[in-house]
Amino acid sequence: MNDAFWARMHGGTTHFPFVLLLVSVGFDLAGCWWRSGIRAREFSSVGFYSLLLAAAVSPFAVLSGIALSKGTLIGSGALARHHLFLWPTFGLVIGLAGWRSVVRTRVSRRAQGYYLALAGAAAVGMLGAGYWGGEMILAH
Amino acid sequence: MKPSLEIKPIVLGVLSSLGALVFVLAASAFFQMVQAASTASASLAERPAVGSQAERGNTLFILNCAHCHGADARGDEGPDLHGVATSDRRIASLIKNGINGEMPAFKAKLSDDDVHALIEFLRTLRK
Numbered sequence: 001m002n003d004a005f006w007a008r009m010h011g012g013t014t015h016f017p018f019v020l021l022l023v024s025v026g027f028d029l030a031g032c033w034w035r036s037g038i039r040a041r042e043f044s045s046v047g048f049y050s051l052l053l054a055a056a057v058s059p060f061a062v063l064s065g066i067a068l069s070k071g072t073l074i075g076s077g078a079l080a081r082h083h084l085f086l087w088p089t090f091g092l093v094i095g096l097a098g099w100r101s102v103v104r105t106r107v108s109r110r111a112q113g114y115y116l117a118l119a120g121a122a123a124v125g126m127l128g129a130g131y132w133g134g135e136m137i138l139a140h
Numbered sequence: 141m142k143p144s145l146e147i148k149p150i151v152l153g154v155l156s157s158l159g160a161l162v163f164v165l166a167a168s169a170f171f172q173m174v175q176a177a178s179t180a181s182a183s184l185a186e187r188p189a190v191g192s193q194a195e196r197g198n199t200l201f202i203l204n205c206a207h208c209h210g211a212d213a214r215g216d217e218g219p220d221l222h223g224v225a226t227s228d229r230r231i232a233s234l235i236k237n238g239i240n241g242e243m244p245a246f247k248a249k250l251s252d253d254d255v256h257a258l259i260e261f262l263r264t265l266r267k
Contacts, residue, residue, distance in 0.1 A: 059160075063167055071172030073164070087164060091157040098156030102149035 009064035017061055018130055020054035021093060023047075025123045028116060041105070048100060051119070055097030062090055082132035089125030092118060188264050197261025200254055204246060213265055218243065223267030228259050235259075 024047045031043030065086075069075060074083050096119055107115070188194030202211065208218035215221070224231070232255050238245035250258070 059163060062164060066164070066167045067171050070175040071168045071170070073168045087161065090164065091160045094160035095153040095157030099149045099153030102152050 006064050006068040010061065010068050013057060013064055014061040014130075014133070017054040017058040017093065018126055020050045020057070021119075021123055021126050024050035024054060025116070025119045028119065032112065032116065044105070048104070051093070051097050051100060055093050058090055058093055062086075078132050078135045082129055082136065085125050085128035085132060089122050089129055092122040092125065096122065188261060193257045193260040194264050195261075196254075197257035197259070200250070200258050201261055204249070205258070208243070213262075221262055222265040224262055224265070231259050231262065232256075 026047075027043045027050065028047035031040045031047060034040045034043060066072075069079060072079065072083075073087075074080050096115065100115070103111070188198050201209075201213065205218075205221075206213070208216060209221055210216040210218075213221040226234075232252075234243070235250065235255050235258060236245060236247035246255075
């Protein structure tokens with residue numbers, strides 16, 4: 001499997017967790033905004049399953065990216081910036097998905113606030129990783 | 141909600157995060173090993189036959205050229221020499237006379253036979 005294969009794999013897999021995480025945060029915020037019972041639960045469900053899908057797909061994106069960079073953990077230039085955004089974000093997404101798959105809807109208002117803050121930080125991290133990933137493509 | 145109900149999911153979340161980072165480290169180590177193995181096998185495949193002109197050229201390359209072109213001839217200060225398409229005559233002229241301001245001349249140091257051996261070695265370097 002050569003570089004072209006891993007580049008295609010990375011391009012194909014990396015956009016799913018990117019979009020799914022943003023969708024998840026968006027729906028969770030909407031669920032928080034709408035305080036009425038059913039609507040809030042529906043939005044929260046979409047947020048939950050989007051996060052689970054993002055967490056399920058992200059290892060493939062990470063694996064193909066590591067293969068593409070031949071095992072480089074940090075690197076230099078745009079690759080280093082990409083990684084500095086990506087690794088904390090990846091850890092956060094998996095951790096939040098793990099937490100949320102246990103608590104489901106049994107969550108206090110305060111815990112929900114912390115969750116939204118961390119998920120928002122993960123979304124910002126994902127945007128940063130995506131931006132610097134795009135810069136690497138433009139540089140070539 | 142009781143604190144004990146909230147601590148268990150938090151511990152699980154932190155463990156999941158750590159697991160994700162261990163996954164990254166393991167994947168990185170694996171692909172670094174794959175890369176090292178593929179580089180090692182490539183350099184073994186490129187090694188010229190013992191006793192051949194190319195092998196002598198390899199020794200001459202290490203002594204005279206590797207300083208600028210890199211020990212693996214992949215380029216450093218000078219260019220990568222793998223898959224060079226230039227004619228033997230042109231390469232011989234470049235080695236003997238150098239390039240003004242870029243590469244030193246070796247005609248005082250290397251004989252015609254040495255230059256020929258160097259060219260034989262360069263021809264073993266595939267892209």
